[in-house]
Amino acid sequence: MGKFVFIRNKYPALPGAYIMRDSSSKVLYVGKAKSLRSRLSSYFSSPKDTKTTALISKAASIDFVLAKDEGEALILEQNLIKNYLPRYNILLKDAKHYSYLAVTSEKFPRLLTARKNSSGEFRIKGKRFFGPYTEGSKREVSARFLRKLFRIRVCKTLPKKECLQYHLGNCDAPCTGRVSEEEYLANVDSLISFLEGKRGTSSPIFSSLKKRMEAASESMDFELAASLRDQMDALKIIFAKQGVERLGRLDEDYLWFERVGDTLYVQKLRSIHGIISGSEKLSAKINSQEEPEIAFCMQHYEALPDRVYSNLPSSAMRKLNSAFSSPSNNAAPLASPPDTGSPHPSSDEGQSPSHSSSKEVFRKPPKSKSRILALAQGSLVRGEIAPSVLELKEVLGLSSNPVVIETFDISTLFGESSVGSMVRFSNAKPDKSNYRKFIIRETSGQDDFAMMGEVVRRRYSSLLKDGEPLPDLILIDGGLGQLHSAMSTLSSIGVSPPIISLAKREEEIYTSSSTKPIKLPKSNSALKLLQMCRDEAHRFAISFHRQRRGKKGKS
Secondary structure, X not given: OOOOOOXXXXXXXXXEEEEEEOOOOOEEEEEEEOOHHHHHHHHHHOOOOHHHHHHHHHOOEEEEEEOOOHHHHHHHHHHHHHHHOOOOXXXXXXXXXXXXXXXXXXXXXXXXXXXXXXXXXXXOOOOEEEEEEOOOOOOOOOHHHHHHHHOOOOOOOOOOOOOHHHHOOOOOOHHHOOOOHHHHHHHHHHHHHHHOOOOOOOOHHHHHHHHHHHHHHHOOXXXXXXXXXXXXXXXXXXXXXXXXOEOOOOOEEEEEEEEEOOEEEEEEEEEEOOEEEEEEEEEEEOOOOOOHHHHHHHHHOOOEOOEEEEOOOHHHHHHHHHHHHOXXXXXXXXXXXXOOOOOOOOHHHOOOHHHOOHHHOEEOOOXXXXXXXXXXXXXXXXXXXXXXXXHHHHHHOOOOOOOEEEEEEEEEEOXXXXXXXXXXXXXXXXXXXXXXXXXXXXXXXXXHHXXXXXXXXXXXXXXXXXXOOOOOEEEEEOOHHHHHHHHHHHHHOOOOOOEEEEEOOOOEEEEOOEEEEEOOOOOOHHHHHHHHHHHHHHHHHHHXXXXXXXXXXXX
């Protein structure tokens, strides 16, 4: 286990955060625990995955900081992660590549693209920041278009005479006084309103542009009036393309989380002032010791919207609400500006921000919002989860996608040198680091059913002992007999994950809920995935069996 010698009693059975360092005192990993003693003991009590094993092998010391409760430990953990950026912690994938739009704080502000540095600080000084947006994001407006639309200057320093952008009609030349500071800042305010999501023909941005256009016409400034009219027409085209939909007054995020192997995928839809105005797909590498969804939220949000709807379990949302409502946490809900032109939301959609409690920011969506969360789910799974996995979910009627499938097979020759195999597929691809071999020890003779029961019990008893998650689906190579043996074994150890079997001769699928098999066309992608899993488990078992027989023949 490396240079570090773990002494269990050195660590208290109290909540807190712990810091693992290497021999040069560089921080490798930061974690939190309800009981530091129990959590740290788990690292050294049994074999772990490759990543955790590598972490422990490099650890030379483990320090800790006590907290008053688990919620404070969570905040402490995230603050330490942001400070140290440890190699083995969950970090937003390519976080430095996420871009923001920044309105600068200059006398005549500019609109720039901004990114954060490795310390999480913006590289430029700005008055307002909007985002983040992913690289290649399919937003219908770009910084370049917005500059033209709102006539925002692009020059780094104000020139002494009008530049080409003025002559092209893209800038009003505040540098030479062609437009007053007041008029220029009115354009900037319209830009900010647009980026805040105040869209639609009755929104403040249209009202403002219309009033300015009418005033310009009355004063016979027809050039300005025409310019403002063109801006309104361009905005109407954008809105028609987007097909935006009003949802209510609150600023809301919709998060759908999905684990695929060692990666956490997050689809985020943002509703600002009742309009779906953004969609982002994020990802992060996860560690088996972490609660990755909670860690993601703690790192992602520096300031909260009024509501965050997600598919997280209630226990996770309680932790997040507690953590973000703590005075020691810097994040706070964003207050929505008054919107007297919009009706008050119904009780089903929550109170206005001034009457809401930050403790209830993370919620399950009400019925009126659940389809928006379903949109987030659909956007994510279509992009990241293999089509054969999605098809298998539909065929079997599962409640979640069978991303992780573990398949079992037995290989024996008249009851001699009997072995079992387990192969794991993650998102329709072999995950060979998680393959397992079993020497049959408890079953004698030619009893395939008992052998199958033995390897299934040994596999999942071990997972339960180590606190590891069960697979999304278990596949047994065989018919009803093998399936029932495995089901009985799982029941005896108190677990009931989805389980099926695939019979070789007719390629029939048996489920735990019916004795009638499911027959799929040969071309069906779900069947092909199951066959691939079954054949790989068979190959792995045969190879190990031959190896065992070869050793026995030499002895």
